[in-house]
Amino acid sequence: MTAKELDQLMTRNELRQVDVAWICGVGVRHARSWTLGEYEVPQYAQLILKAFDQGLITDKWLHRNISKASPKAAVK
Numbered sequence: 001m002t003a004k005e006l007d008q009l010m011t012r013n014e015l016r017q018v019d020v021a022w023i024c025g026v027g028v029r030h031a032r033s034w035t036l037g038e039y040e041v042p043q044y045a046q047l048i049l050k051a052f053d054q055g056l057i058t059d060k061w062l063h064r065n066i067s068k069a070s071p072k073a074a075v076k
Helices: 003-012 017-024 028-035 043-053 059-065
Strands: none
Touching (some): 003 017, 003 028, 003 043, 017 028, 017 043
């Protein structure tokens, strides 16, 4: 997944870097480095984000199954 593909996925799903970081279980610095193209998006993160993009994982599912509360991600 390229930085451009990640940006498109984020735009489609109205996600911010902080949301991507929360969904993938990483710090915001990691998510920022992916969006800037400084580092490649790891395989596990690509799988999670693609599943989210395809509706296989929803905001509600994430909020029920991840113990840490999202910074500001709205439950759709």
